[in-house]
Amino acid sequence: MSVNATQAADARVAGKVAIVTGAGAGIGRETALVLARHGANVAIFDLTEADGQETVRLIEAEGNVARFWKVNVAVESEVKAATDAVVTAFGKLDILVNNAGVTGVDKPTHEITEAEWDAVFAVDVKGVFFSTKHAVPHLQKNGGGAIVNLSSIYGLIGSHELTPYHAAKGAVTLMSKQDAVVYGRDNIRVNSVHPGTILTPLVKELGSRGEGGLEAYLKLMGAKHPIGHLGEPIDVANAILFLVSDEARFITGAALTVDGGYTAV
DSSP states (O other): OOOOOOOOOTTTTTEEEEEEETTTSSSHHHHHHHHHHHHHHEEEEEEEEHHHHHHHHHHHHTTTEEEEEEEEEEEEEHHHHHHHHHHHSSOOOOOHHHHHHOOOOOGGGGGGHHHHHHHHHHTTTTTHHHHHHHHHHHHHHTEEEEEEEEEOOOGSOOOOSSHHHHHHHHHHHHHHHHHHHHHHHGGGGEEEEEEEEBBOOOHHHHHHTTTTTHHHHHHHHHHTTTTTTBBBHHHHHHHHHHSSSSGTTOSSSSSSESSGGGGGO
């Protein structure tokens, strides 16, 4: 069994084993890096092997421990096999971060096809369901643990875009509360995190396509957030770190917004 070498005094998840889904890029990668820096051995789940292995490389370059499993979270057999393999490799499971997700089509309800709807729910909802389902027995055996589900501000409010994504993230929000109630007796805490506009590589690339490029996008979107600017993946990763650490031992069933005040308006 590999052991994380981190010895820092502020190693807030030292000796713990974490699974992060969709950890090949963006918020998932940043979360994996942060958990590893704070002492966790991290299992990287991603559908794209090159991206997942790059996250492992970055973690190992800092002297910490990670392993990659190629997983499609929409396929239950893959999720179960990989989750069991993580416990075999590291000896236990303490933390699950359900980050993998897709945005899907940008259409109103009356224009969405069944296939387009199902494509979003397969990853964003069933993926959380499958990952939680197969992590919980290991967390129960471990005497407890923490699950964080990545929802969105679009899991709390409406907008003029991405209807299937809103519905899926709303489902994740309530799934988190339900599982917090059901598994509290097992000392398993379940919370959801709700990012606003976060400058992941994908968002930066999309923003740069518009008139005026990325600079104009940052000005436009920054003005929609009371804090005056957009978030970075590290902002979400730090929130997740807090929720899975023992500092949050009395927090479960919470919906934590990381949105620069967007939903407070």
